[in-house]
Amino acid sequence: MITSQIKPRRLRRSRLFWTRQRTVAVFSYRYDAHLVADLITNIDPVVDGWIAYDDRGATGVFSSEPQRRRILLDAAHEAAADWILAIDPDERLERGTAERIGQLTGDYRRMAWGFRLRELYSPTEYRVDGLWAEKFQYRLFRAYDPAKYRPEDLHGLWYPPDLGFKARNSGLNLYHLKMMEPKRRIARRNLYHHLDPKGLLQDVGYDYLADEAGAVFEQIPPGRDYHPPHVDDGGLWMAVPAGATIGGPDHIP
Numbered sequence: 689m690i691t692s693q694i695k696p697r698r699l700r701r702s703r704l705f706w707t708r709q710r711t712v713a714v715f716s717y718r719y720d721a722h723l724v725a726d727l728i729t730n731i732d733p734v735v736d737g738w739i740a741y742d743d744r745g746a747t748g749v750f751s752s753e754p755q756r757r758r759i760l761l762d763a764a765h766e767a768a769a770d771w772i773l774a775i776d777p778d779e780r781l782e783r784g785t786a787e788r789i790g791q792l793t794g795d796y797r798r799m800a801w802g803f804r805l806r807e808l809y810s811p812t813e814y815r816v817d818g819l820w821a822e823k824f825q826y827r828l829f830r831a832y833d834p835a836k837y838r839p840e841d842l843h844g845l846w847y848p849p850d851l852g853f854k855a856r857n858s859g860l861n862l863y864h865l866k867m868m869e870p871k872r873r874i875a876r877r878n879l880y881h882h883l884d885p886k887g888l889l890q891d892v893g894y895d896y897l898a899d900e901a902g903a904v905f906e907q908i909p910p911g912r913d914y915h916p917p918h919v920d921d922g923g924l925w926m927a928v929p930a931g932a933t934i935g936g937p938d939h940i941p
Contacts, residue, residue: 782861804860
């Protein structure tokens with residue numbers, strides 16, 4: 689089921705005329721439905737509305753990600769979105785995004801803005817050793833005809849790589865809440881092993897998600913925090929595949 693809340697268009701002055709750039713957030717939720725209220729609070733200063741897909745009626749461990757994305761892209765097209773922000777309930781934009789959004793979405797070319805993905809291990813610190821410092825996600829992009837979407841099973845881009853999008857670094861952080869709880873780190877690894885047992889969809893594999901050897905952390909810098917503050921509930925926020933457990937750090941189904 690699709691729900692949405694779209695604000696009236698905001699007019700922005702250009703050199704020659706008033707422009708009507710509408711930025712719409714899209715997301716789906718299922719096991720993490722309780723995180724949606726804080727997500728909406730987080731993105732409200734950034735976007736002109738949001739569209740959500742309620743996936744709680746799905747069967748099976750994990751519903752089709754490409755199918756959910758296509759439904760959301762279609763809905764954003766119907767809402768006349770000029771720009772799309774793709775985000776998950778367990779993610780938060782840094783506070784300064786609201787000040788930059790007009791600049792980022794002021795271009796009429798096919799742009800895709802990337803965010804540094806910060807895996808939080810507490811509400812105020814993220815991991816920076818090895819590949820943890822290299823994670824990057826292109827989540828803010830110019831809207832396009834959803835019929836041109838090229839789905840991938842997992843980990844794919846939200847926009848077709850052959851449509852001429854110019855990928856740029858926004859210089860902003862996107863904080864991921866899921867990795868704070870140790871049992872979620874193990875469960876996330878196990879879930880991806882279940883979905884991609886041969887590791888065909890991600891070269892680095894998934895064992896690293898629960899490997900804390902040599903972990904190095906940094907505090908969120910002053911002025912780059914996110915709102916609202918997160919208080920972790922210790923829940924799992926995801927499915928446990930049949931036959932899998934989360935009882936030990938060495939378990940891989």
